[in-house]
Amino acid sequence: MPTRDLTLAMVGSGGDGVVTMGDMMAQAGARDGLNVIKVEAYGPQIRGGESSCTLRMSADPISAQGDAVDVLVVFNWADFTRFKGEVVPKADAVILYEASDPTPLEDVKIPTATNAAWIPVPFVELATKATGTKAAKNIVTLGILAELFGIPQESVRKAVEFKFGKKKAGVLEANLKGFAAGREFAGTIGVDVSARKLEYSISAPKLVMTGNEACAVAALHAGCRFFAGYPITPSSEVLHFLSEWLPRSGGRIVQTEDELSALGAIIGGSFAGVKSMTSTSGPGLSLMAEMLGLASMAEIPVVILDVQRGGPSTGLPTKSEQSDLYMAVFGSHGDAPRIVLAPTDVEDCFHATVDAFNIAEETQLPVIVLSDQAIGQSRQTVEKANLVHEVIDRRTPTAEELADYKRYAQTPTGVSPMSVPGTKGGMYQTNGLEHDETARPASSHVMHEKMSRKRFKKLDFVEEKYPLYVHLGPEKADVGIVCWGSSKGPVEEAMKELAANGVSVSAFVPRIIMPFPKKAFLQYAASVKTLVFLEVNFVGQLYNYLRTLVDLPAGTRVFTRSGGMNLSVTEVKGRIESVLSEPGVREEVTA
Amino acid sequence: MPTRDLTLAMVGSGGDGVVTMGDMMAQAGARDGLNVIKVEAYGPQIRGGESSCTLRMSADPISAQGDAVDVLVVFNWADFTRFKGEVVPKADAVILYEASDPTPLEDVKIPTATNAAWIPVPFVELATKATGTKAAKNIVTLGILAELFGIPQESVRKAVEFKFGKKKAGVLEANLKGFAAGREFAGTIGVDVSARKLEYSISAPKLVMTGNEACAVAALHAGCRFFAGYPITPSSEVLHFLSEWLPRSGGRIVQTEDELSALGAIIGGSFAGVKSMTSTSGPGLSLMAEMLGLASMAEIPVVILDVQRGGPSTGLPTKSEQSDLYMAVFGSHGDAPRIVLAPTDVEDCFHATVDAFNIAEETQLPVIVLSDQAIGQSRQTVEKANLVHEVIDRRTPTAEELADYKRYAQTPTGVSPMSVPGTKGGMYQTNGLEHDETARPASSHVMHEKMSRKRFKKLDFVEEKYPLYVHLGPEKADVGIVCWGSSKGPVEEAMKELAANGVSVSAFVPRIIMPFPKKAFLQYAASVKTLVFLEVNFVGQLYNYLRTLVDLPAGTRVFTRSGGMNLSVTEVKGRIESVLSEPGVREEVTA
Amino acid sequence: MSSVVETPAPPRFQPGDYKSDLKPVWCAGCGDFGVVSAMYRAMAELQLEPWNTVVVSGIGCSSRLPGYVEAYGFNSVHGRALPIATGIKVARPELNVVAVGGDGDGLAIGGNHFLHASRRNLDVFYVLMDNEIYGLTKGQAAPTTPSGDKTKSTFFGNPEPSVDPCELAISFGATWVARGFSGDMKGLVDLMVAGMSHRGFAFLNVMSPCVTWRGDDQFKVMKAKLRSLPEGYDRSSRAAAFAYTRETETLTTGVLYEAHEPSLLDRLEAQRTKAMEGHEGLTTEKVLKVFFPPF
Amino acid sequence: MSSVVETPAPPRFQPGDYKSDLKPVWCAGCGDFGVVSAMYRAMAELQLEPWNTVVVSGIGCSSRLPGYVEAYGFNSVHGRALPIATGIKVARPELNVVAVGGDGDGLAIGGNHFLHASRRNLDVFYVLMDNEIYGLTKGQAAPTTPSGDKTKSTFFGNPEPSVDPCELAISFGATWVARGFSGDMKGLVDLMVAGMSHRGFAFLNVMSPCVTWRGDDQFKVMKAKLRSLPEGYDRSSRAAAFAYTRETETLTTGVLYEAHEPSLLDRLEAQRTKAMEGHEGLTTEKVLKVFFPPF
Ligand SMILES: Cc1ncc(C[n+]2csc(CCOP(=O)(O)OP(=O)(O)O)c2C)c(N)n1
Ligand SMILES: Cc1ncc(C[n+]2csc(CCOP(=O)(O)OP(=O)(O)O)c2C)c(N)n1
Ligand code: SF4
Ligand code: SF4
């Protein structure tokens, strides 16, 4: 019985081309209209160290990478051990490993793979024979995988042709030979792996993109024409992408000397009337604390994308965590309102970013988009048709407003007319000091209170207009999961399995963190028997923040752990099961 | 009937010497053993603008400036109007004003002074006649005030002698003449002000110091021998004082290029084994966010004094607010434990600072001392005998620990042996990356969780050993006030009056914010019928933070308003009365 | 600054037209009065349209200046005038952007932005009001405070050497570097007109006495040291300029250095023009094409 | 750096004694291997006691170096090696303090600290590994990346001019400034020995190729440009040094500039000694005296 859903993992080191192979297969899958999620992981070496690539391909919609792999390709057992606990084969997985690896099989301990098919493959030998170089190992492997697991060779071959088509004469031919050799070898394997054969009908091609790319495209879509940023893992791809596409769109980009300058520059750009964005990760967000307060005080719309990684400090730069919520919501001295959004997957990165620009313009507030590495750097297929989103532009002051222009006029919504340099009657001198309606410095406590009230009032409007969240599962349930960001995927996957096992479970995933969709959340909380928070940070930042806003039901359960590993489906299931069986607020991570 | 408690306010501009006069009287009072609280306020001009000085002197202990003044001295009505709402005379106040001021008295509106004694005084004329220059106006005034309000002329005259004794010949004589002229003029005033005459017996002299000075002395006392800082209002006095006294104490000080560098430098100093501190205010604290995370991650004890001012952004640089709590408690990306203390008055600044150094050394955590402008820059008398506090020094690793040295060894308390450069067996290479017990970079999620747990465990120890708080008033009460920082003073004063009126009221004032003394607080909460939060920030930062820690009783009331004006006694009383009468969670400030 | 309006006759704008009606908080006698007056005159000489002009600053006494100029203004946070000016100018190249601030603002906390704005040859005119002290915070040592001076923060005298802002600007890569004195109105106006007309990063260090924290004398002392650059001075030579930096006995005003190199906006514009070729009317739809499998 | 141990014979420490047993994460062929090797040798030549030595860095490939040196080490946060080094050295002057990092770390985000550590003449030896790129974050433009170069962050070529770190150091006020090449072991060790022995702020810019993001060629290209300073070069002249900065066709190694001026610690120590006079054994009790009314 073939399958509609297959997860492959490939492990090797520097020269093995594991990631290239993964990319080619992902593209091939997307071309066939499959749903694909691809994730990479690396060791500490800057280059040439161990790397792994995990690829899930499915004929049906999928929302997470999935924890356990059906097919494991190991070029080198030494590299594999570095990913212990991260790459976990299923009990009955198919394991293809380099036949010439000297490590004795009995030394290879994969506790989960109790019933696996272990297939030695002479990858190096096949490649050398067919192409004259072992560098083609990954292309040979592609041939094997395509043949064994039913990824139409048509697409994979096209991928090979595309990759080598422009290289010098002979290269393409050699690689095609390698590909054929792989397919041929596959036929000689005497193990039945047909249960792992993907079965699907080809449909329209999908886009393949990362969360970071989705944010970058969304910025262009939203009308962002100025970007300033400083490189930092795992957000630099936004800078990279925009360095190419922003100028093409007629915009401008500056790589600044640091993050303080980056936020300063986009505050300047937006003050000047151009929609502006920066992107960063935790350390950069921390450096932006003072400037964030300035944007809040001077009421200047800006969008700050924070792709979260493990913290505090330099932490785990290449791994995901959801621990910048406190900084995003509470960071900066003084009472400084801001908006915080949290996309839940690659596609949602697009929507969150456009929403961010829209809300920024509507409220003249800084908007932080809290993505995380697990979304930002994971490559997923997306339906192009889903990437549409209304764009709201800055409202310029009316002639009437300009007649007696007050930049910070008190209004029912707290939002005042913002004029842009070049407007004749709209001159004002803004500042980060407390000021009166005309922007003049004012230090009276009465004015300060009035202006604080004005600035915070803007949040009410957003809470009303943008109650962004996702409700997964049934309307009423025994267990109600609250999670955010990249955790939505594994939660959604786990819920399918739990529901199949008769567990009554739903989930509430906020897409806006500040202001929080309180009304919807309280309704949701009332719809479940036990509320369960799942967070990938140590202290439970969303949970604690929510406690400042609403009274959570007695008996609410909180599971938090530090990041470094994405929330897994198994973990979600385990936690829900433990809620249903025994009490306990925090669980140890063990591995 | 004379009084034991007198509040004087003097208003003038640049050349009027209002602040000098206030200082001399405060010193004179302290010499006589009176309790004195002195506060200054200025207009926006950098120099020569309007200034006011308010001075409370009492034979009994006092804890706040008090809102309404008994005696008002006005050199210039135009200047007085700038302090409308800040300098408020009592109904029956004595008002001494410049006789030659051209402003018609009917244009001077002081709504509170319904029954005041209005006394025109030819200050300028008296000064010019007696001394040849109107510059001696303030010395003439001193004579008048000493005579009318019973501040022993002996002390005030000594103050004059001290001030002018070292000036060139004739200056002292002229001023003493001015002083005498003032006294003489006082005798000619035909208004009975005897009810305002201070009656007290002279006792041992007291110290006169500001909160900032108390912090600086405490740092020296605690063994701080390295300070790095960047000037910022209202904390610069710490830098100033230490630039003189740290070198004298054998320590070293650097004025850095910015606050990032300041915190970086003291992290370096402390890593090198020397107790180190920096001081700043809101904008500087925001800039320290990333470095704060480094100190937390690398487990380096440092003390950061934040003297809060009005925010966000540049805000109200010279005025007090309690709005950096969020930043102190939640600022910095990632899960980054830290300690936050909050002194309640000038004397407590001393204790909080020594505690900060002690806790920093005991836990190897960054410790933030959240003072505020109303404490930091108010000048108060302090009993020297109260300024004693045990000092805890850094524990160096034992020979046994050095034998197999692990900088971040897992221990029951989470605190590991910290060796100092120069120690032969104690070498390690620390970092802000996640690391293992030997400080080597480690990116496994398992290690990350273990180490997060270790770092947070240290807070438990502090919560146990340092449940710092003040409980004011009876053991059980109808109304229980929760406030913090400089608000303790006005709350204490208001409680006296409320208690006198039969209102059953107590107060809980935490002196440590993180970790919060939860046990004591919950006990306290159970001891009152209604809990009332009073905060000088817009959103209720302490209240919200507390909600993340404990479930607050239903019916808890929260009064918050932005800063720019210290909490006043009248305001406290008003709010307690409103709690006792009608409902409502937030009140408007009106003025 | 690039887009300067051509002078029509008679002038539409008088110097007074650039004066806002906000009263300066500066002390009587502060050098910054001279700076803002010179700015009004220079703006009038160039007939800058107030609404197409933005004056940006950080925090300090000197950084209050934008409030006193009738134009768009941004009194931002300490040390960050140049990042904000960068954003304004790059986002809206047609605006006239002037950045101003103090020696603490620009050389202590903001020193890095000064370096990088200079290096990029950003099209902004930057005026630093150098009073050799932190004025607003009441008299602490600045990076230009002479070594040994006693200030509020250096009880035993400033233990640190000072820097010469003009020398820094030149090695940072600024393409127009000048020194002026707030007491020399005519000279200052000329320098400002030239600086505002320069294409690329123009830096003007104005010695602007702080009567309150450096003493009433500072003005007289500076005035006595005043010199001009010699006839025939070669302002295209960096080496020549260094003969007039780190002065102690003299205070030489004038344009120390000038170079003609493409400005940041020249370079960005060239790239942008090239980038847009073949991508006219780019839509999201078209951008998304790159994410489809290319085969 | 000031307190350097005098050489006993035979040497107690061999270069290998300074090598920690942590395996470098650097790519094969990375120039930083040469830098750390030279450092082991220089330390051995000076017989630095590992436990009295601290190596401090920021973040970057190059900033991983402290982990590979057997001494106290601090791999801090991006751009902040020098603030931390300042604290260590000022708090504990007797320690040998070496700061290291990359061109992004030291010239982009950390540029201001470089300026001020230099200005103060802080007693630290600072080694900048200049690979003209951001290595760790995978190849974005650094302040030393040549103008026009295509990098990950500059699709249309780097639109910004680059700086010469040595020229900057000289105008910042550094008192020992040198350029080295990671492929020239002998020269590098000599420079490091001299830099570590200098009293005051010593700056060494090491051209250290990034084979991964600047191409395998970078090493060869640099090697071909290698020159030495001419005989009789006057390293006391700033003007002379500027003839060897902003080079494009050559890569001149050697000590470009050296001056003998009091270091920060010299100045602080002088003040401290004066300050302590008459205040021996200062107690809190005695300090508190100043707060009693003085009459
Ligand atoms: C982040 C931050 N740190 C410190 C301050 C306090 N501060 C305000 S102005 C200033 C320095 C003023 O000196 P300068 O820039 O030379 O301007 P001047 O007042 O002398 O014109 C300082 C330190 C601040 N506002 N923000
Ligand atoms: C505040 C902050 N911003 C950005 C980063 C990301 N980051 C790490 S290293 C680096 C630059 C590396 O370049 P360089 O300093 O030249 O060192 P190299 O890797 O080239 O040796 C950057 C931008 C960070 N860690 N922290
Ligand atoms: S303090 Fe100095 S710089 Fe500030 S306004 Fe007064 S004179 Fe000018
Ligand atoms: S990326 Fe470049 S700088 Fe980093 S280790 Fe590799 S070669 Fe060296």
Ligand SMILES: [Mg+2]
């Ligand atoms: Mg200044």
Ligand SMILES: [Mg+2]
């Ligand atoms: Mg580099």
